[in-house]
Amino acid sequence: MANAISLNNHDDEVMIDISANPAREPVAKPALLSVEEAKALDVAKMTDLFTRHLNPGQLHFMKLLGFHKVKIERAEGMYYYDQNGRKILDFFGGFGSLALGHNHPRILDARRKFQDENRQEIAIAFMSQYATALAHNLAACSPGELDMVFLGSSGSEAMEAAIKVAERAAGPKRPKIVYAENSFHGKTKGVLSITDGSLYRGEFKLVDNTVKVPFGDIDAIEMAFRTDPEIGVIVLETVQGGGGIIQADTAFWQRLRELCDKYGVLWVADEVQCGFGRTGKFYAFEHHGVVPDVTALAKSLGGGKSAMGAMIAKRDVYMKAYGTPKTAMIHAMATFGGIGEACVTSIEAMNVLYDEHLIDNSANTGDYLLSRLKELQVRYPSLLKDVRGQGMMIGIEFHDLSKTMPLVLRPVVAMLDDKLKGSLPGFIGSHLLRDHGVLVAFTEYNRNVIRLEPPLICEKRHVDDFITAFDEVMSRGIVRIVKDFVAAQVK
């Protein structure tokens, strides 16, 4: 047929006649890259496209660290594999997104089967068997009455749902939200208003009605609750990730629960980073024998393969907020909420987490990692200020740069300490990658901290490999660490 184009609608080849309206030119295809062309992009071409279309400023930091030279071709278990076939041990773990490691075979199988069966993805018109099963699983893993689930596709979306359900349940006379110094809850505007980072806040007009307290300061919280009856909600990460792996003790959490009950304030526990087994319990708050009113998960809930976030609320809180037909649609799931393959991925991820005893492994291997790091802290006291954490959520804090320097240089460097925060972790992180093929993560607020959040499949041998690499870099001493870094920049 002249003026016809062929379309493949899966079962049949269909010819579409485009001559019916001669005035209409067929839509021309722009210069799109194909999937295979995308896979084949080299580092130079990626750099060019990243600069032109993604984030030129971010490339500056990648260049400083030498991360811009790496193209990942494949990832499996604890490792990435780059364009030169080099293995990179992943102790970064996508900021806690890779509990099961990269491309866990059971996750791949579940997804493949789902695709082969041509299952539905979008769950707006009909109920979804996958979303309902995932909600059941989340309720089954959650203590107390944490039974009602909202599904989204990021941690920010889950946390938005969390503060919205809590605000509605608290009622219009108690609109104020307490949050903590050095908190991170996401970058969408609602949760950005309770994220304590000028870096992220930019100069955006944020949501009013927030009250900031120091993290872990129960007296400040009590004072706020007692003096301000408009406070209805308090939001805290159970372990502060961006703050530099900061925990509060059991007495704090138990008193917090008591105060929330006494003053009728709803407690939202952000478990996006520290949940899903990372600290050696499914939720980090379970270490303290208390249950929040609302919580949120994301990151590893997606099995390392899909974007999934969940808010889980006590039933009475949820019902107060959205429990009638009139209120049910106020915050019903968005277009991609409960999307099929992502739900199936999360269902399988939760089963793998328990079948492979990864929560226990997180606790045990985490203890081992921490004990090995404490040995290094004793060996390198002038570099390492503190090592801390629980399970597979560990922080290594370095001294300010001036304190690590030879005595003569200290006064001069001390004047620059604030500006130079983050440089030592940066130097060490870049050496670990370049010289040992080990990847670690950095920290937003306390920039002297390196964060370790390896997959929960991590074994002792991976810890030993990490420690050998870290020990070698530390053993160079501060002068060589800095010199090596500078030399790499001028190459």
Ligand SMILES: Cc1ncc(COP(=O)(O)O)c(C=O)c1O
């Ligand atoms: C504690 C915490 N809450 C919320 C978020 C936001 O999650 P997302 O980046 O998926 O929006 C993060 C992300 O790092 C987080 O660490």
